[in-house]
Amino acid sequence: MTAKGAQRLRAELEELKSVKRPAIIEAIAEARAHGDLKENAEYHAAREQQGFIEGRIKHLEGELSNAQIIDVTKLAAGDRVVFGATVVLADADSDEETTYQIVGDLEADIKQGLIAISSPVARALIGKNAGDAVTIEAPGGTREYDIVSVTYLG
Structure with a gap:
């Protein structure tokens, strides 16, 4: 968390x-x-x-x-996506950008851009780096995204 x-x-x-x-x-x-x-x-x-x-x-x-409390600002993962990362994604088709922060299950709130570590989007992003393309299997179908940036803001 x-x-x-x-x-x-x-x-x-x-x-x-x-x-x-x-x-x-x-x-x-x-x-x-x-x-x-x-x-x-x-x-x-x-x-x-x-x-x-x-x-x-x-x-x-x-x-x-x-709960294990993690201070996101002290993570030194660079451009790699790990728990707590704030990730900017660009839709491969429309270039529309979306920002998500990967958080614990209890604190997830999609309206605020907080997605659970257990969500399909977060699972697809974990371990990837800025600049990588990622395919996300969602209930609405398969979506292609490019990882624009990865930050650790807290």
């Missing part, structure tokens, strides 16, 4: 513990005050939400305690 990804997960964990958990406890107490719990939809919804929050807290705590 990258240091930035670990920081994001710690922030989410802190919000769950300090904001969302107390809010859901308050919602349960308020729903209990309404009377009969068997037919109290607010109570059951709040309890279900509490289950999701507690599950996410346990999941994040477990992942963070077992």
Whole structure:
């Protein structure tokens, strides 16, 4: 996991513990005050939400305690693609450029250009160098890309 990804997960964990958990406890107490719990939809919804929050807290705590944090800025891989690399790809057909950073599975977010190390794109890129052509087998078909640049920004 990258240091930035670990920081994001710690922030989410802190919000769950300090904001969302107390809010859901308050919602349960308020729903209990309404009377009969068997037919109290607010109570059951709040309890279900509490289950999701507690599950996410346990999941994040477990992942963070077992995570190996890698400082991407200290990697000296040069133009070679390894975990943490920010890679600029050019589509071989359209020359359209796309930038991805290869991160851990938990921190992946395609909208932010963060792709999981286990994704088909990342697996195709690992070990390649800037200037190499790469073929990616994706659900939409085979795509050809050229690796424009490889950087380690963090």
